[in-house]
Amino acid sequence: MTPFLVPADIDDVTVASGGNTYDRRMCDLLGLVKVTVAGRWPTPSTKARVALADRLAEVPDGSVVLIDGLVACGVPEVVVPHTRRLRVVVLLHLQLADETGLPPERAAGLDRREREVLRAASSVVATSEWAARRAIAHHGLDPKRVRAAPPGTDPAPMATGSDAGDQLLCLASVTRRKGHDVLVHALANLADLPWTCVCAGSVRRDPAHARRVQTLIDELGIGNKMILAGPLSDTDLDVTFAKTDLLVLPSRRETFGMVVTEALVRGIPVLTTNVDALPRTLGPDGGMLVPPDDVPALTGALRRWLTDAELRDRLREAARAREIEDWPSAAKRLAGVLR
Incomplete structure (x- = not known):
């Protein structure tokens, strides 16, 4: 079964996000092995980096491992060495430097680190066709290694709304x-x-x-x-x-x-x-x-x-x-x- 390394807050409803929902649904539907990694991603502490390295070391050589981009993309020194023995797939929800309000120097540093990880990965999965095209152009990735897998929705009843529309x-x-x-x-x-x-x-x-x-x-x-x-x-x-x-x-x-x-x-x-x-x-x-x-x-x-x-x-x-x-x-x- 494929391990999926995700942030530790994936099930925390107080910090719910589309990315966490996507990760949970894919784990449930595809039977992925959810491996949570505690840390303040994408710039984790030394302890969190060691924990991520330990989780990757547990994966047998030649295996496919899926990693949420929030976990993977800020730590090339941890992830890239494992790309030589594992088939690493990075799920890219949002390019790190695209988060609004980052100081320019920090954004540039995250951008460089993300590029190193994505270029070393076996495959990159983006959550829209737009995001896939942008990752290819921005990071100079091989288009053959980048795929789009947009999220889905659950069936739901039609909303009744109000007569006034307010x-x-x-x-x-x-x-x-x-x-x-x-x-x-x-x-x-x-x-x-x-x-x-x-x-x-x-x-x-x-x-x-x-x-x-x-x-x-x-x-x-x-x-x-x-x-x-x-x-x-x-x-x-x-x-x-x-x-x-x-x-x-x-x-x-x-x-x-x-x-x-x-x-x-x-x-x-x-x-x-x-x-x-x-x-x-x-x-x-x-x-x-x-x-x-x-x-x-x-x-x-x-x-x-x-x-x-x-x-x-x-x-x-x-x-x-x-x-x-x-x-x-x-x-x-x-x-x-x-x-």
């Missing part, structure tokens, strides 16, 4: 990359309209930024309408989805955007940014696209949604018509690479 959901960890600060400013510009926005997602991945977002909400006087709800249980999330009219994802970077397909499979239109993989994930008719970091554009799109019933009906119909790949089909792609 129930908004932002489903994302509160980090700089997800753009909650932009959303706060946009919604504050719509004080003349009725709306409620639930922001569901971890506030622990970047606690300082989450505090800044909450302070901004309070300062702009929308704390009674925009709620940082933290992570929701599966049951509570299903209830929230059922009430949602529009998913809003104002990300600055995104290699796939799993929450987009999770909304579409429920017939919920999406308002997101035209960056990276998001336009393809959304598709041509399932919602609206705006530039990232553009408060006026996001404000305008939200105002159109809230005031134009015909637009809402058209986008809902298009979202309900979208065909979304399920998780078993997605797992087959990764299984093909591992074979």
Whole structure:
């Protein structure tokens, strides 16, 4: 059975992420042996590096081993020596240097380290066609060794939403990359309209930024309408989805955007940014696209949604018509690479 080395927080619901969900589902569907590695990845302590080296040393020569890129890509001195005896497959969720807000020197250092790991790996799996193309171009990888295995979705009932269309959901960890600060400013510009926005997602991945977002909400006087709800249980999330009219994802970077397909499979239109993989994930008719970091554009799109019933009906119909790949089909792609 193929071992899959993943971050130790993979099952921690307080820091839930699309990457962790993807890893868990692939373990379950493909029968991968989940090997958790504790550490502050991608820049772990010496103790964590030793633990990763020990886990890799336990894998017999010639075996295939799958490693989450968050674990592998920052430590070439640990991973690269094992590529000479193992068939190492790196699952690349997000290029390390693409995390929003990194100091330039640190981003450049992570970029160099990631390139060394990816060039040494037997195969690289990206979670979208866009991410695969970018990894090939950015790191100079052999296209024959890079594959895309996008995530899937679970079947779900159609959301009922509301007649007014004013129930908004932002489903994302509160980090700089997800753009909650932009959303706060946009919604504050719509004080003349009725709306409620639930922001569901971890506030622990970047606690300082989450505090800044909450302070901004309070300062702009929308704390009674925009709620940082933290992570929701599966049951509570299903209830929230059922009430949602529009998913809003104002990300600055995104290699796939799993929450987009999770909304579409429920017939919920999406308002997101035209960056990276998001336009393809959304598709041509399932919602609206705006530039990232553009408060006026996001404000305008939200105002159109809230005031134009015909637009809402058209986008809902298009979202309900979208065909979304399920998780078993997605797992087959990764299984093909591992074979």
